[in-house]
Every structure is written in C-alpha cells, then in structure tokens.
Amino acid sequence: MGRTTVFGRAQLASDYRRAKEIYSSMGVDSDTALERLSKIKISMHCWQGDDVGGFEVKKGALDGGLVATGNYPGKARNADELRMDAEKAFSLIPGKHKFNLHAIYLESDGRFVERDQIGPEHFKNWIAWAKENKLGLDFNGTFFSHPKASSGFTLSNADKSVRKFWIEHGKRARQVAAKFAKDLGQASVCNLWIPDGAKDFPADRLSPRKRLIESLDEIFKTPAPKNAKDAVEGKLFGIGSEEYVVGSNEFYLGYAISRKIMPCMDMGHYHPTEGIYDKVSAVAGFLSEILVHVSRPIRWDSDHVVILNDDLANLAREIVRANMLDRVYFATDFFDASINRIGAWVVGVRSLQKALLAALLEPSARLREFEDSGMNAEKLALAEEMKTMPLGAVWNQFCDMNSVPAGHEWLEELNKYENNVLSKRI
Ligand code: RNT
Ligand code: ZN
Numbered sequence: 505m506g507r508t509t510v511f512g513r514a515q516l517a518s519d520y521r522r523a524k525e526i527y528s529s530m531g532v533d534s535d536t537a538l539e540r541l542s543k544i545k546i547s548m549h550c551w552q553g554d555d556v557g558g559f560e561v562k563k564g565a566l567d568g569g570l571v572a573t574g575n576y577p578g579k580a581r582n583a584d585e586l587r588m589d590a591e592k593a594f595s596l597i598p599g600k601h602k603f604n605l606h607a608i609y610l611e612s613d614g615r616f617v618e619r620d621q622i623g624p625e626h627f628k629n630w631i632a633w634a635k636e637n638k639l640g641l642d643f644n645g646t647f648f649s650h651p652k653a654s655s656g657f658t659l660s661n662a663d664k665s666v667r668k669f670w671i672e673h674g675k676r677a678r679q680v681a682a683k684f685a686k687d688l689g690q691a692s693v694c695n696l697w698i699p700d701g702a703k704d705f706p707a708d709r710l711s712p713r714k715r716l717i718e719s720l721d722e723i724f725k726t727p728a729p730k731n732a733k734d735a736v737e738g739k740l741f742g743i744g745s746e747e748y749v750v751g752s753n754e755f756y757l758g759y760a761i762s763r764k765i766m767p768c769m770d771m772g773h774y775h776p777t778e779g780i781y782d783k784v785s786a787v788a789g790f791l792s793e794i795l796v797h798v799s800r801p802i803r804w805d806s807d808h809v810v811i812l813n814d815d816l817a818n819l820a821r822e823i824v825r826a827n828m829l830d831r832v833y834f835a836t837d838f839f840d841a842s843i844n845r846i847g848a849w850v851v852g853v854r855s856l857q858k859a860l861l862a863a864l865l866e867p868s869a870r871l872r873e874f875e876d877s878g879m880n881a882e883k884l885a886l887a888e889e890m891k892t893m894p895l896g897a898v899w900n901q902f903c904d905m906n907s908v909p910a911g912h913e914w915l916e917e918l919n920k921y922e923n924n925v926l927s928k929r930i
Contacts, residue, residue, distance in 0.1 A: 524898075538902055546857070559583055578926030591637060592846050593853070627684075647699060659723075671723055699742055713755060720736065733795075736759060766795045817862060836853060861895065
C-alpha cells in the first residue's frame with residue numbers, strides 16, 4: 505500500500521542474480537544454500553514475550569538465578585496476548601518454525617494447578633494455535649519460581665518429598681511434549697533445566713549429584729514415544745549458585761551419553777571466553793543428537809538478545825561443516841525486558857538464520873583443499889574475503905521467497921504493532 509521500499513521485487517532478483525554468480529565462482533551454489541536453510545526449524549522461546557513470568561494462578565517471582573532486567577512497556581499479560589505477539593514475530597521471520605513453551609505457560613481457567621498436576625489438557629489452546637499457524641511446539645519443565653524450589657534444590661534435594669514433587673513435574677512435562685509430538689506430527693523436545701546449586705563451597709558435592717541421577721532416571725524410566733525428544737541442560741554457575749551447580753556441564757554430558765538422550769548446550773552456560781562451537785564435533789561421535797540454546801552472554805550468563813557475532817557464526821559454521829544440521833535442534837534462549845520484546849524475538853531468530861545462511865554459503869570444499877595442501881595463507885585469505893561477500897542479497901532473497909520484509913524493512917511493521925497494540929497495554 506504505497507510503502508516505499510528499496511527492496512522491490514526486480515531489485516531483489518537482480519541483487520540475488522549477481523550474488524549467486526559471485527558465490528558460484530567459489531564453487532558454492534546459493535540456491536542449494538537457500539533450499540537447506542528453508543528446512544531448518546528454529547524453536548522460538550515463549551519467555552522473551554513476558555520476561556519469564558508465565559500464567560500460573562499463584563505466580564512466583566522469577567528466581568533460580570534468572571534475571572530479566574528492564575521494564576519496557578507492553579509485555580504480554582496472558583496467553584492470548586503472548587500468542588498474538590508471537591504471531592507478529594513469526595510474520596517477520598522467514599520460514600515455518602516452532603514455539604518453545606515452559607510449564608508455567610499453562611492455561612487453567614483461573615484454577616490453581618500445582619506443578620505436579622500439569623498435563624496436556626492445560627496446553628490445548630497452544631496445540632490448537634500451533635496447528636492453525638503450522639508451528640511445532642517444544643516444552644520445558646519449570647523447576648524455579650516456586651516455593652518448593654526456594655531452598656535452591658529441586659531434583660537433588662535431600663528431602664525425599666521435595667524430590668518426589670519435582671520428579672512428578674518432570675514426568676508430566678514429558679507427557680506434555682509427547683502430546684505435542686503426537687498432535688502436531690513432528691518432533692517435540694522436552695528440555696529439563698534445574699537451578700540446583702550452592703552459593704559457596706558445599707561440604708558435600710557428591711550426594712546431590714547422586715540424588716540427581718536417581719531422580720532423572722525415575723523421570724526417564726518410560727521411554728519417549730515417537731517424535732518426543734528428551735534433553736537435559738547443564739550450566740556452570742547461576743546467580744546464587746556461583747560456586748556449585750549440581751547439574752554442571754560435565755554431569756549432564758555424562759548423563760546424556762550414558763542414557764542416550766540429548767544434552768542441551770546453552771551458549772551462556774560455560775566460562776565467559778568458552779564458545780560452544782568446538783563442542784559440536786567433540787560430542788559428534790558419542791551422541792546422536794544435541795539441543796542448542798542460542799543465547800548471548802555478556803560477561804556472565806546475561807541472556808542478551810542473540811546477534812550475528814563471531815560466537816554465533818562459528819557455531820553455525822561448525823554444525824554445517826560437521827554435517828550435523830539434522831542432528832541439532834536449535835532453540836533461542838534470551839530475555840531482555842528493556843526493549844520491544846517482539847523486536848527482540850525477531851532480531852534473535854533472524855540473526856541465527858543469517859548465521860546459518862553464512863555457514864551454508866561457505867566455500868568449504870575450497871577451504872579444505874587449501875588446508876590439506878598446506879596453503880594456509882590462502883585459507884585465511886578466503887575465509888576473510890567471505891566476510892564481505894554479498895550474504896545480504898541472498899538473505900533478502902530468502903525473505904522475499906518467504907513473503908516477509910527484506911533487510912531492515914520489518915522495522916516499519918514493528919513500529920506499527922508497538923503503536924497499535926503494545927502501547928495500549930497499561
Ligand atoms: C537457565 C537456562 C534455561 C532458562 C529457561 C527459562 O540458565 O538457560 O534454559 O533460560 O529455561
Ligand atoms: Zn538455556
């Protein structure tokens with residue numbers, strides 16, 4: 505409707521034609537890259553939409569070491585608003601994706617439902633919405649923001665009755681994911697992350713870990729049905745668990761390999777200078793699949809909105825190089841409450857897609873040839889030149905193919921939605 509655009513159809517097509525020629529001169533077929541990119545589903549996390557609040561009737565304050573800073577107006581106040589916001593975000597993201605729920609996003613008609621009582625029936629609106637919008641759904645147990653988690657220990661708690669409560673929650677979370685998988689006819693990942701840990705040196709590091717193994721084994725006793733996938737997420741430290749995290753990365757790597765489930769590697773859950781890109785090929789020989797939480801730590805596990813930085817580019821590249829696209833589940837995980845939340849979602853998911861596209865456009869055969877023949881200056885040079893190749897033209901083509909705004913032109917839509925919808929939520 506009379507919108508001025510620098511990305512008109514004809515312009516996009518000619519930009520793409522030229523880009524295709526350039527990539528092709530390096531032995532890369534950009535059509536194939538686009539085709540492969542269109543098959544990658546990203547699980548967009550629901551919790552950016554309301555700062556990890558959820559819709560429980562007795563809502564606990566956010567804890568477990570998770571902090572959402574900022575107070576930008578317009579956050580979703582109920583499930584309908586969250587769905588509406590997510591739809592808006594998806595309309596600005598090319599491709600068909602998934603939505604990632606947490607147990608606290610249940611809908612229970614105003615009645616209080618304890619965490620050990622949740623079931624698929626509390627997520628039926630989500631399932632109907634996912635079908636309507638051709639989305640997949642993933643799930644997470646919520647082991648925080650609850651009185652029974654306030655001691656800092658859930659599945660590893662020394663008190664058997666507390667453990668039992670959370671074990672039941674874990675089992676039910678798996679049932680919800682199983683229902684998602686069945687009803688939507690596609691994979692549904694159930695990820696379990698627990699905040700358990702200690703602020704200062706514990707006298708006993710071993711016992712909680714033994715208890716955690718037992719609790720998890722109980723949760724995973726029944727095998728996952730078709731298309732339902734299990735993941736466990738480790739972490740180095742949290743706010744309030746700086747010294748000791750029961751479910752550390754080594755703990756869960758061992759657990760996942762021995763139980764044949766997925767580890768969830770979160771980009772913010774390692775030492776500040778430790779990327780996860782090197783881990784992909786390191787675990788490839790021992791695990792059939794992995795879940796990745798795409799996040800952006802700044803100095804700590806700060807869960808900033810994902811951008812196309814080196815960490816992300818390296819990760820995407822390693823997954824493509826190791827030929828693991830069909831073995832990796834991508835899920836975004838960040839929560840910035842200081843900016844427009846729909847903008848946060850769209851920036852994060854589009855950045856991840858751009859990183860994947862850049863990886864798919866890499867002249868990998870040529871780089872390997874250089875490496876194999878000791879031509880390392882040439883290898884370095886080509887990798888550097890890739891950084892200024894016309895990735896943007898291929899990306900814009902992808903947006904256009906998927907009928908979403910190319911380049912920065914989605915900002916107009918964001919702005920309209922802010923004025924017409926978000927700003928009215930007071
Ligand atoms: C916490 C983990 C976890 C959470 C979500 C809300 O450090 O990253 O994935 O961010 O479950
Ligand atoms: Zn995470």
